[in-house]
Amino acid sequence: MTTTPQAVRRASPRTRPAAKKAAKAAKAPAPEPATDPSAVLLPQAEPVRLIEADGTPLPARADYPEPPVEALRELYRRMVVGRRFDTQATALTKQGRLAVYPSSRGQEACQVGGVLAVRDTDWVFPTYRESMALVSRGIDPVEVLTLLRGDWHCGYDPTAVHTAPQCTPLATQCVHAAGLAYGETHQGRDTVALVYIGDGATSEGDFHEGVNFAAVFKAPVVYFVQNNKYAISVPLSRQTAAPSLAYKGVGYGVPSEQVDGNDPVAVLAVLTRAVAHARAGHGPFLVEAHTYRMEPHTNADDATRYRDGAEVDTWRDRDPIARLEAYLRARGALDDAAVAAVAEEAEAYAADLRQRMNAQPEVHPLSLFDHVYAEPTPQLVEQREMVRAELAAAAEEDGH
Amino acid sequence: MGATTMAKALNAALADALADDDRVLVFGEDVGRLGGVFRITDGLQARFGDKRCFDTPLAEAGIVGFAVGLAMSGLRPVVEMQFDAFAYPAFEQIASHVAKLRNRTRGALSVPMVIRVPYAGGIGGVEHHCDSSEAYYAHTPGLKVVTPATVADAYSLLREAIADPDPVVFMEPKKLYFSSAEADLPARTEPFGRAVVRRPGRDATLVAYGPAVPVALEAAEAARDEGWDLEVVDVRTIVPFDDATVAASVRRTGRCVVISEAQGFAGVGAEIAARVQERCFHALHAPVLRVSGLDIPYPAPMLEHTHLPGVDRVLDTVARLQWDDQPDPRWVAA
Numbered sequence: 001m002t003t004t005p006q007a008v009r010r011a012s013p014r015t016r017p018a019a020k021k022a023a024k025a026a027k028a029p030a031p032e033p034a035t036d037p038s039a040v041l042l043p044q045a046e047p048v049r050l051i052e053a054d055g056t057p058l059p060a061r062a063d064y065p066e067p068p069v070e071a072l073r074e075l076y077r078r079m080v081v082g083r084r085f086d087t088q089a090t091a092l093t094k095q096g097r098l099a100v101y102p103s104s105r106g107q108e109a110c111q112v113g114g115v116l117a118v119r120d121t122d123w124v125f126p127t128y129r130e131s132m133a134l135v136s137r138g139i140d141p142v143e144v145l146t147l148l149r150g151d152w153h154c155g156y157d158p159t160a161v162h163t164a165p166q167c168t169p170l171a172t173q174c175v176h177a178a179g180l181a182y183g184e185t186h187q188g189r190d191t192v193a194l195v196y197i198g199d200g201a202t203s204e205g206d207f208h209e210g211v212n213f214a215a216v217f218k219a220p221v222v223y224f225v226q227n228n229k230y231a232i233s234v235p236l237s238r239q240t241a242a243p244s245l246a247y248k249g250v251g252y253g254v255p256s257e258q259v260d261g262n263d264p265v266a267v268l269a270v271l272t273r274a275v276a277h278a279r280a281g282h283g284p285f286l287v288e289a290h291t292y293r294m295e296p297h298t299n300a301d302d303a304t305r306y307r308d309g310a311e312v313d314t315w316r317d318r319d320p321i322a323r324l325e326a327y328l329r330a331r332g333a334l335d336d337a338a339v340a341a342v343a344e345e346a347e348a349y350a351a352d353l354r355q356r357m358n359a360q361p362e363v364h365p366l367s368l369f370d371h372v373y374a375e376p377t378p379q380l381v382e383q384r385e386m387v388r389a390e391l392a393a394a395a396e397e398d399g400h
Numbered sequence: 401m402g403a404t405t406m407a408k409a410l411n412a413a414l415a416d417a418l419a420d421d422d423r424v425l426v427f428g429e430d431v432g433r434l435g436g437v438f439r440i441t442d443g444l445q446a447r448f449g450d451k452r453c454f455d456t457p458l459a460e461a462g463i464v465g466f467a468v469g470l471a472m473s474g475l476r477p478v479v480e481m482q483f484d485a486f487a488y489p490a491f492e493q494i495a496s497h498v499a500k501l502r503n504r505t506r507g508a509l510s511v512p513m514v515i516r517v518p519y520a521g522g523i524g525g526v527e528h529h530c531d532s533s534e535a536y537y538a539h540t541p542g543l544k545v546v547t548p549a550t551v552a553d554a555y556s557l558l559r560e561a562i563a564d565p566d567p568v569v570f571m572e573p574k575k576l577y578f579s580s581a582e583a584d585l586p587a588r589t590e591p592f593g594r595a596v597v598r599r600p601g602r603d604a605t606l607v608a609y610g611p612a613v614p615v616a617l618e619a620a621e622a623a624r625d626e627g628w629d630l631e632v633v634d635v636r637t638i639v640p641f642d643d644a645t646v647a648a649s650v651r652r653t654g655r656c657v658v659i660s661e662a663q664g665f666a667g668v669g670a671e672i673a674a675r676v677q678e679r680c681f682h683a684l685h686a687p688v689l690r691v692s693g694l695d696i697p698y699p700a701p702m703l704e705h706t707h708l709p710g711v712d713r714v715l716d717t718v719a720r721l722q723w724d725d726q727p728d729p730r731w732v733a734a
Contacts, residue, residue: 123472153504164472165504169496175462176497179469179477186425186451187473205489209462216457217466371507372541374565377640378593 041255043246047290048270049260053318055326064269069333075116075264076324076334077342079108082132083321084346085141088353089131089148093299097357099150102129106294109264109320110196110226112136117222117271118194123180125164125173125195129226133196134163141353151361162191171201174210174223178284181219185281192278193221194271200231202248203239211284215252220278222271223254223286226261228293233306249286261289262320265327292318365391404585406554407577410440412585413558414478418448421476424562426453428463428480428516437482438518438577460490464515468497471511478562484519485528491536498567499542514561515569519547520611520661522575522708524701530574531698532662534610537569538638538671544592545638547571549613551579552587553636560592571638573611595642597649601631604655604721607646607672609635612659612709619714628718638668646672647679654685655721659709664692686722687731 048064051057060066067075086105092098104111111132118124126133134144139156146155147166154165164180167173177193184191201207202225214221225245229236242248249256255277259270267289274285292315296303303312328334369376369384376384404412417424426444428436432455435442444453456463460481467477481487494515502510521530538545544566548554554572561568590596598613599620608616613634620630633649635641650656656676660669673688691709699707720728 152506153500154506154508157508158472158505159508165501165509169492172461172465172493172497175465175493176469176472178462179466180472181469182466183470183473183475186470186475191473193469206461206465206493209457209459209465212457212459213462213466371503371505373502373544373640374510378643379641 041250041253043244043249043256043258043288047258047260048266049263050266050269051263051323051327053262053323055323055330057327057330064266064273066265067268067272069328069331071116071268072265072324072328073333073338075109075112075268076321076328077345078112078116078136079264079321079324080342081346081349082108082112082136084350085135085353086132088350089145090295090299092145092354092357098145098148100298100300101131101148102298103295104129104132104293106315106319107226107228107261107291108132109267109324110224110261110289110291113264113267113271114194114196114224116268117275118192121162122192122194122275123162123164123177123184125177125193126166127170127173127196127198127201128166128168129198130166130196134166137161137163139163141349142356145357149357149361151363171197171204171207171210173197174207175213176210177221177223178210178214178217178219181214181221181278182217185218185220190279191220192275193219194275195221195223197223197225198231199225199227199229199236199239199245200234202245208248208252211249211252211254211286214284215254218281218283220281221284222274222278223249223284224271224274225286225288226291227288228291230293230297230307232297232301233303235306244288244290246286246288254284254286255282256286256288258288258290261291262315262318262323264320264324402582403580404551404583405578405580406548406551406572407438407440409551409555409583409585409587410558410572411442411444413555413562414441414444415447416586417478417559417562418444418452421562423474423476424452424478425470425475426478426480427456427466429456429458429482431455431480436480438574440516440518440572440577441480460487461493464490464493464498467513467515468493468501468511471513472509476512476562478514478516480516482518483525483529484517484531484533487515487517487533490515494537494543494569495540499540502566503542510565511567512565513567514558515567517569517571518574518577519571520573520575521698521704522611522661524704525574526701527698530704532660532693534569534571534638535662535667537571538668542567543639544568545571546592546636547573547610547638548636549573549576549608549610549634550589551581551583552585553589553634555583555585555587556589557592557636559586559588564592571610575611576614579614590636592637593640593642595636595645596634597631597645598634599630599632601629601653603629603653604657604718605631605633605646605649605653606657606659606714606718607633607635607649607676608659609638609668611661615661615709615711615714616659619711619718622711623715623718626715626719630718635672641672641675643675643679646676650676650680650688651683654683656680656684656688657691657714657717657721658688659691659714661693661708663695664690665695667692685725686720687728689717689720691717
């Protein structure tokens with residue numbers, strides 16, 4: 001990878017008058033569009049797209065080869081199951097089984113595409129909106145929903161599934177990923193870290209510190225921004241004046257790309273390239289996916305206060321699942337029987353989740369003291385004894 | 401046995417930890433070639449290479465967050481915050497992740513690390529270089545908070561902090577960096593959770609930590625002229641706190657003054673005073689009193705002398721411990 005000024009630019013002169021001027025001043029011919037995205041820092045002027053919204057394929061491109069059809073069928077399967085999971089989780093909030101649920105409906109291509117682009121031994125750094133990605137990664141959905149059910153914070157063992165706890169403080173995981181990825185490299189392992197973050201979180205300082213640390217230490221991290229257009233209610237225009245969020249990489253010397261986040265084929269193609277770039281030792285890569293949060297921020301939010309239905313409808317027409325299904329059907333890679341089988345699997349998955357979430361979880365008040373330190377301090381031992389006595393007294397009262 | 405400084409003892413502790421354990425990494429701002437602005441990391445990069453001791457971008461949240469990730473990968477990061485007040489950008493990382501990851505994951509994921517913070521004043525530093533920030537960390541469950549006052553403790557506590565399974569905020573009193581003492585390194589002193597009686601006495605207990613310990617010892621010496629025989633307890637580890645040693649001392653003496661350099665309101669000194677009062681009420685001949693810095697932003701260098709608790713303020717406070725069994729006139733309503 002080079003970072004010479006010539007390598008930095010990759011823009012059509014039509015959309016980049018400044019770049020055109022710079023090229024003229026240097027009296028160098030405008031470089032041909034590079035085929036290796038690692039060789040340039042700026043994203044392409046338009047998001048990478050490999051199939052149209054109706055599933056029609058676009059001309060093949062050398063920079064982002066289409067993933068194998070088997071991978072696309074798997075992508076489809078997991079997206080369908082993922083959406084069914086998401087719908088079920090929202091339903092569980094209405095039944096009082098979850099305290100809250102932030103849906104990622106409409107973002108299935110990103111949720112699942114990210115997971116499919118990495119290995120099981122790679123690390124994923126999710127936010128609270130990535131429940132779908134986590135179940136798609138094979139983590140037990142009950143463990144994924146522990147946080148939102150409220151019987152503990154993180155329900156899964158991060159070290160067993162190479163997945164950090166879902167991060168609620170925005171963008172803080174960007175720096176953790178840089179450290180983890182660098183630490184893995186330091187110990188001779190070729191682990192890649194994949195960070196999911198949203199558009200709002202790119203305004204947080206830790207996003208910048210994370211990308212910068214990863215760049216300086218050449219840590220193998222893919223920063224994957226799902227630009228779903230809203231940070232709760234605040235629109236993208238209040239987060240940035242940049243042409244797009246992918247442009248934030250250039251300032252850190254990090255190659256970046258933007259992709260149509262509702263084009264599952266393009267998302268997987270771009271992320272596959274980004275992960276390969278990181279794993280090859282070229283340092284971090286920033287990907288921005290343009291997508292849309294179809295549901296409110298959470299079930300507790302009222303999205304009608306800040307966006308109108310017509311806007312949501314335009315995104316309904318760009319549904320990533322219908323898009324991939326149409327494409328695979330046209331290719332002869334998916335038929336009615338396969339679609340029905342996936343739908344059936346999704347229903348069974350939801351039914352199992354529903355049934356398991358209907359069981360009231362057991363919580364143990366004395367466990368509050370278990371994991372504050374490796375060994376409780378004398379003060380915690382005292383407090384535990386106090387709580388134990390309170391519980392014993394309450395139990396005795398109940399007995400009378 | 402030879403005379404050495406706290407700075408050299410800290411340096412030796414880092415060097416020995418790096419030599420003993422390949423997982424230990426030392427990093428931060430200016431800690432590499434320069435050896436740190438206080439030279440605590442002097443020579444470490446030359447000896448262990450720039451993969452083990454290195455400079456980072458100038459971003460404290462980044463440094464601590466990077467350490468979280470390194471700890472997740474199985475390494476043992478030791479980071480330096482250049483000055484107390486410059487650690488504040490890292491506070492979210494410390495409070496939300498460093499302190500909580502073990503708890504959030506039911507013990508599945510721990511992030512053992514040491515965050516070294518040169519703290520407190522008395523060195524003529526300009527603003528933002530002299531804060532006593534220990535209470536912020538001590539108020540955060542999941543962190544251990546340690547502060548040495550002697551050369552031997554500096555070495556021993558830092559080695560223990562690096563080996564500890566929990567994250568440790570290691571508060572280094574700047575004004576003691578170049579204090580010198582006979583110390584046989586590698587020293588091993590009392591473990592975490594143990595306060596130490598630095599000077600035995602019968603009449604009252606002075607409880608102090610970090611930069612206030614030498615002040616307490618000096619005051620105890622001076623108090624002999626007033627006829628008071630004062631005991632001095634060095635807290636050493638604010639978290640975990642050694643209630644037993646402190647309370648045993650106060651039960652013996654019946655009087656207690658808690659000394660901290662930090663501003664007093666809602667501080668560690670207040671916590672200690674409350675704990676002593678809860679445990680020793682019937683042994684006390686006088687209310688537990690506090691001597692602390694003033695409740696003001698840390699002052700400019702030419703005024704810091706008035707702010708810092710010194711021997712005179714300590715002795716004035718000891719004088720108010722109701723030696724004549726009369727109520728403190730300060731608290732009697734007019």
